[in-house]
Amino acid sequence: MDDDHGQLLSGRYRLSRLLGQGGMGAVWRAHDERLGRDVAIKELRLPSHLEEPERQNRIARLDREARAAARLKHPGIITVHDRISGPDGRPWIIMELVDGGSLADLIQAQGALTPERTADVGRQVAAALDAAHRMGITHRDIKPANILLEEERVVLTDFGIAALEGDATLTATGMIMGTPAFMAPEQVRGLPATAESDLWSLGATLYAAVEGRAPFAGTTPSAVLVAVATEPPIPAARAGALGPVLDGLLHKDPAARPTMDRLQAVLNSVAAPTPPAAGPDTLVPPTMPAWSPTVRQTAPRPTPEPEPAPHRPFPRRAKLGVATLVLAMAAGAGYIISQGAGDDSRYEANRKVAEALTVPAGFSRPTTTRVRPNRAQVTYTWPAPCIDHCADQVRLATEWMARQPGVARIDALGAELGGCLDDEYGCPILIVRVPSYEDPTLQGAALQTKNNRLSLRVDVGR
Incomplete structure (x- = not known):
């Protein structure tokens, strides 16, 4: 303390x-x-x-x-x-002790960095990642806050959720680990993070440095996760020569991202561009300190920026499938994604189905509240403190959800291990619905403990 x-x-x-x-x-x-x-x-x-x-x-x-x-x-x-x-x-x-702030601190204080300075940060982080990957270590949480700056030195820190080759995992299969705005699409889908995932996160970090904002936006963390998994990044306006690098790093397909050798070569060239040879018609202005009030330097003519790489559209079927998965997980975690104002009749239909649900064995009678846009959220509570990560109660809750009409499959995503029950939004539960089912049914769920009491939140809607 x-x-x-x-x-x-x-x-x-x-x-x-x-x-x-x-x-x-x-x-x-x-x-x-x-x-x-x-x-x-x-x-x-x-x-x-x-x-x-x-x-x-x-x-x-x-x-x-x-x-x-x-x-x-x-x-x-x-x-x-x-x-x-x-x-x-x-x-x-x-x-x-690294005597300097983080890249996040610098962006917050100064705003967007130049493409050259961003590339210099990037090439040093890439070299550090290359060393880690060669030792079988995947960082899994590359972001501006985990990059420290000490004069010209750039230092990667916080290996708290790193994956070590040969180590037993401390993360349940399917559990989302990382920071939403900087997570690779495959991490969002609950797949294992790889060296290519670190490259995506580096791309998102460099984008944030050169643009002053993250490449994917949303009003809630769940909306950001959906954007990462299904949308192209917001077009970069300040990246200049760094633009094609960012396009490659932020490719949805891990196999299409640049190799580490290629990445480092391009970042080196952007960080230290070769100056044009001085010819008879070339004016080379004197180099003066930026603070000098007495000398005006002729601004060089801007060079045309390269055309951005053509965007490969994400297949619509895959996009919809991923969006459904992420939305179910996010809504169950307590995040609500606004889909526009709804009408009361739709909510009333959802509420009637919600209140007609049976009660999971051992849980108390529920309370029902309205969440946007028109869903009814039902909360069940276990009446006594639970032991052993509430494993028995988690099993009872998931078995009950799996029996509900319109539900094809339930995945607890490691909730029975208890690692996320104390988190701010609890443990999201993945609900796979029957595609042909048209009536209101379970859309998302989460399990959470407060004061060692387990609660189950279920969203009902179409």
Whole structure:
């Protein structure tokens, strides 16, 4: 916590200042009193309501982050010095201190970067990723916030959800891991992340740097996920020579993305373009400091930008299928996607079906609320605290959903493991519907625990 300031860890690391914090941890600036140097220390925070299996899962994730970064020795990857345990047994990672902010901080403070500066950041991150991929490590969460800038050096950090070749997975099959605006389409669909997925995320990150905004927009995280899976990126207006690179990286088909060697070659050329040879009719203005008030430099004529690569339309059938899958998952997670105003008669038809549903075995009678556009959301609650990640209750809930009319298949996406039950929106449940069924039925669902009580939210509609 913030009052940990001044705490001495392992007899040598004195915490001095909180640098940042998130949902699962915090990063401190500290002084290594034994070696006389400043370091960064990542603290794992474990809320008191977590049960022991989930506490151990989070500790295992931090350990995996330490192992992933410790395997790698590269100037573009954060250096891990040690992993220690605090007085209460919680793990802390001792890392090099990168004395600078993140790429996200820079974009927020300065706005869009030039194509050349963006390419320079990109080529350094690409080199770091190349080193990680050669060691069998997929980062899975490339985004501006995980890229640190120290003068001209660019450092990739936060391997918290990295996939290590040969390690047992800590993520349930089908569970979505990552940040929506920077996740590859295959990750959105619940497929395993690969080296090509990291390239997509790098492309989205470079797009955000050169344009000042992410390539896919939406009013909710679920809307962003649908856009990533089914829509082309918003056309880039400032990318210049970087445009074709972004088009290639953001290709929906992983096999169509550029190879790492090709990517690095193109980024190098954009970051350090070859100046045109000076001829008799060429004016080469003097190079002066940007702050000089006394010299006016002749602005070079803009060079025509290359034509953007032709967009390959995503097959409509595939697009609709992916959109249905993502929407079902997102709606079940508590995200509501606006599809325009609806009429009361449609909602009333959905509400009648919702209130006629049976109650899952052991759950309490439901409450029904209206969610946009016209769906009826039913909430069932387990009356007592549950144990063992609520595994029995999750099974009862999914079996009940699978028996409802119009439902072809249910996939709990690892909810029975409990890792997402405490999340802000809980665990989304994938509902595959019978295509020919036309009456209102289950459209999305989520399971979530609050105060160790399990609730099941179900959306009913057409």
